Amino acid sequence: MIEAKNGVFNLATPNTSYIFKVGECGVLEHLYYGKRLDAFDAELMSNVQNVKICDATAYDKDHSLLFLDNLMTEFSTEGRGDYRLTSMKASYDNGHSVLDFVYETYSITHGIPSMEGLPSVYGDEFSTLEVVLKERLLPLRLRLYYLVSDEKDAIVRFSRVENEGSEDVYIQALASLQLDVPNPDWNLVTLDGAWARERMVCDRPLRPGIHINDSKTGASGAFHNPAIALKAPNATEFQGDVIGLNLIYSGNHQESVELSPYGRGRVLTGINPNTFTWRLKAKSSFTAPQAVMVYSDKGLNGMSHEMHRFVNENVCRGPWRDKERPVLVNNWEATYFDFNEEKLLDLADTAKDVGIELFVLDDGWFGERENDTTSLGDWTANGRKLPNGLAGLSSKLHEKGLMFGIWIEPEMVSEKSRLFERHPDWRIAIPNRKPGVGRNQYILDWTREDVTDYMIACISTLLEESKANYVKWDMNRFFSDFNTQGSDKYFMGEFLHRYVLGFYKVLEALTAKFPDILFEGCASGGNRFDLGVLCYMNQIWTSDDTDVLMRQFIQWGTSFFYPQSVMGCHVSASPNHQSLRISSIEDRFNVAAFGILGYEMDLTRLPSNELDVIKEQIRFYKKNRRLFQFGTFTRDISYFNGGNNLKWLVADEEHLVMLDACMLNVPNMPNDRLVIPLLDAGFNARGTERLLVSSRAQRIDRSRLGDNASKFKEDQRGLGLKTSVYAGQLESAGIVLGQRFTGSGDIRLTRIRPDFSTEMYIVDRMMI
Numbered sequence: 001m002i003e004a005k006n007g008v009f010n011l012a013t014p015n016t017s018y019i020f021k022v023g024e025c026g027v028l029e030h031l032y033y034g035k036r037l038d039a040f041d042a043e044l045m046s047n048v049q050n051v052k053i054c055d056a057t058a059y060d061k062d063h064s065l066l067f068l069d070n071l072m073t074e075f076s077t078e079g080r081g082d083y084r085l086t087s088m089k090a091s092y093d094n095g096h097s098v099l100d101f102v103y104e105t106y107s108i109t110h111g112i113p114s115m116e117g118l119p120s121v122y123g124d125e126f127s128t129l130e131v132v133l134k135e136r137l138l139p140l141r142l143r144l145y146y147l148v149s150d151e152k153d154a155i156v157r158f159s160r161v162e163n164e165g166s167e168d169v170y171i172q173a174l175a176s177l178q179l180d181v182p183n184p185d186w187n188l189v190t191l192d193g194a195w196a197r198e199r200m201v202c203d204r205p206l207r208p209g210i211h212i213n214d215s216k217t218g219a220s221g222a223f224h225n226p227a228i229a230l231k232a233p234n235a236t237e238f239q240g241d242v243i244g245l246n247l248i249y250s251g252n253h254q255e256s257v258e259l260s261p262y263g264r265g266r267v268l269t270g271i272n273p274n275t276f277t278w279r280l281k282a283k284s285s286f287t288a289p290q291a292v293m294v295y296s297d298k299g300l301n302g303m304s305h306e307m308h309r310f311v312n313e314n315v316c317r318g319p320w321r322d323k324e325r326p327v328l329v330n331n332w333e334a335t336y337f338d339f340n341e342e343k344l345l346d347l348a349d350t351a352k353d354v355g356i357e358l359f360v361l362d363d364g365w366f367g368e369r370e371n372d373t374t375s376l377g378d379w380t381a382n383g384r385k386l387p388n389g390l391a392g393l394s395s396k397l398h399e400k401g402l403m404f405g406i407w408i409e410p411e412m413v414s415e416k417s418r419l420f421e422r423h424p425d426w427r428i429a430i431p432n433r434k435p436g437v438g439r440n441q442y443i444l445d446w447t448r449e450d451v452t453d454y455m456i457a458c459i460s461t462l463l464e465e466s467k468a469n470y471v472k473w474d475m476n477r478f479f480s481d482f483n484t485q486g487s488d489k490y491f492m493g494e495f496l497h498r499y500v501l502g503f504y505k506v507l508e509a510l511t512a513k514f515p516d517i518l519f520e521g522c523a524s525g526g527n528r529f530d531l532g533v534l535c536y537m538n539q540i541w542t543s544d545d546t547d548v549l550m551r552q553f554i555q556w557g558t559s560f561f562y563p564q565s566v567m568g569c570h571v572s573a574s575p576n577h578q579s580l581r582i583s584s585i586e587d588r589f590n591v592a593a594f595g596i597l598g599y600e601m602d603l604t605r606l607p608s609n610e611l612d613v614i615k616e617q618i619r620f621y622k623k624n625r626r627l628f629q630f631g632t633f634t635r636d637i638s639y640f641n642g643g644n645n646l647k648w649l650v651a652d653e654e655h656l657v658m659l660d661a662c663m664l665n666v667p668n669m670p671n672d673r674l675v676i677p678l679l680d681a682g683f684n685a686r687g688t689e690r691l692l693v694s695s696r697a698q699r700i701d702r703s704r705l706g707d708n709a710s711k712f713k714e715d716q717r718g719l720g721l722k723t724s725v726y727a728g729q730l731e732s733a734g735i736v737l738g739q740r741f742t743g744s745g746d747i748r749l750t751r752i753r754p755d756f757s758t759e760m761y762i763v764d765r766m767m768i
């Protein structure tokens with residue numbers, strides 16, 4: 001509900017209120033964001049000073065108590081007394097850069113305004129508040145948008161600036177969202193990392209000064225994901241105030257969090273101003289990407305649950321949105337570049353036998369590609385490896401009852417390629433300068449219409465001819481040397497944003513043309529894991545790192561803002577290719593099952609008993625697939641607070657599955673207790689209701705038993721728990737489990753929990 005009364009705007013969602021007002025001099029004063037207020041007095045929330053600040057700048061001599069620097073506002077500019085980072089910076093050719101936007105009018109409409117080439121959230125439930133501000137002197141108008149619904153707590157925001165004058169204006173920053181908060185003692189949570197260790201949770205108290213969370217590599221990046229959270233000092237996974245923010249953008253972003261000398265927090269999120277200047281021509285407008293914010297008083301999980309629902313229902317789209325995603329096999333870590341049709345078909349046969357539904361052909365199938373030095377851009381089959389072409393392979397896979405998926409990296413070009421020979425000027429480079437190189441490859445200039453049009457046509461032909469059911473869209477390098485060759489039409493400051501618009505243009509065209517294809521985003525693992533990508537592709541490859549322990553950290557951090565329905569998670573070989581860590585096939589499955597399951601290993605080389613295990617895993621996953629992919633995902637305890645155990649839950653009204661992982665085995669410890677936070681995880685049960693609890697039957701990895709192996713029968717399985725229990729008991733007293741392996745007594749009665757091991761528990765309602 002959006003309410004506008006006497007200059008006060010109240011945006012009410014089911015559980016939250018966002019309130020601001022037209023204040024003195026037309027300044028938009030931010031009043032409150034938090035738990036829903038069904039009634040309030042706006043005047044009691046105003047932050048305007050009642051005594052002077054000695055040395056601060058007052059708005060003007062008639063408003064001597066209006067200090068912009070110590071006011072919470074909805075929008076800010078430099079040069080009028082606000083000394084914090086501000087939401088907009090712009091200048092004219094004559095150097096004039098002081099801006100002062102004041103309230104003009106507003107409108108409330110049902111629906112969502114068009115985003116002019118940028119991705120947009122969607123949903124009939126949204127209404128939009130548009131607040132118009134006018135520069136006091138200059139011919140500039142600003143529009144602030146707030147998308148609000150009665151069904152979701154997520155509020156979407158963005159801004160648009162219009163140049164109504166006859167001179168160009170250079171926009172150096174335009175935040176999508178400014179959020180001023182009154183809490184100096186809150187924490188900032190970010191997801192930081194790099195290749196193979198994406199989205200590690202970093203949680204620290206706010207300190208005076210500015211913290212920048214950004215990307216300058218051209219894509220949203222793995223260094224710092226665009227999603228951040230602010231959290232009250234006492235907030236936990238299950239309780240306390242948390243605000244989550246995320247930007248719907250795949251390029252360079254910046255989230256600045258500033259704690260001012262007066263103890264106010266200011267968050268700005270948007271396109272990274274460090275790599276951006278936009279020449280706003282006369283009579284034209286510029287729109288900043290959308291950003292989403294969620295407040296919850298139910299801790300980090302409360303915020304995540306809302307974000308997950310929003311991503312699933314208002315960001316992801318198309319026929320695949322609510323469909324259960326296929327279990328896939330990917331040949332990358334099985335073969336790397338070394339494969340031929342026969343080898344692929346062998347892998348496909350084994351995959352089919354164990355219940356896999358989709359075969360994904362990864363890098364190396366095109367041009368002359370035998371390694372990563374050639375052929376990007378030549379999107380036709382390598383005749384030596386695939387003598388029957390892609391169509392031949394695809395039809396054989398289809399005959400076997402498998403779907404066919406194809407890897408592409410359409411934004412790139414290799415120097416050794418026919419495309420580069422024909423169009424050397426399509427590569428991003430600066431004339432007379434040798435361009436920087438990443439993974440032996442270069443980026444195509446997708447700011448150019450002719451290049452994006454070519455690629456839409458080229459990939460369309462590929463998808464039509466190969467009858468692909470799935471596309472893995474990769475992107476394996478950072479940007480450098482940006483320049484639009486042969487043209488001075490754009491300023492360099494526009495280049496990276498124009499590239500991102502080109503990326504969205506191609507995605508828009510291809511996903512519209514091939515609505516039934518399931519697209520999975522990828523960028524050297526999870527280097528472009530963002531909501532912009534998810535507006536076009538329903539899932540993203542989470543990380544190249546599939547190590548059993550690292551994946552717990554990576555999926556944990558990712559789950560703060562992204563649901564498991566968008567996370568590609570594969571079971572790969574042991575020792576793991578990224579970490580050399582040895583782990584059991586069951587443990588690797590237990591972690592990968594909390595996402596979109598795939599297998600990425602040479603299944604043809606596995607012994608038959610291991611294939612039986614995989615068959616059983618896939619059967620179990622398919623039975624619980626809706627829960628694993630679309631159930632409510634909840635984090636319980638974790639390694640992050642210094643613990644040795646981690647618990648994840650997925651639940652719906654009827655079922656719940658819990659992962660219990662342990663990092664290091666410590667012998668001779670007290671018995672574990674199985675305690676499951678049913679209600680917090682979304683499984684509603686009366687305390688006196690009896691539930692059925694069982695453990696997933698797992699094969700013991702005999703190779704990890706050493707000299708004790710002979711004491712176990714070949715087919716002996718793990719815990720074998722199956723009991724009924726009162727819901728209330730399960731939530732608090734729990735079930736005391738058998739002792740872990742300790743090296744003494746009858747070890748056949750113990751739970752085998754070596755380092756990095758996992759168990760899975762299932763809770764069902766009892767059939768009456």
Ligand code: DGJ
Binds near residue numbers: 474523525544
């Ligand atoms: C990087 C991806 O993350 C991998 O999964 C794989 O597709 C390689 N690229 C192929 O080059």
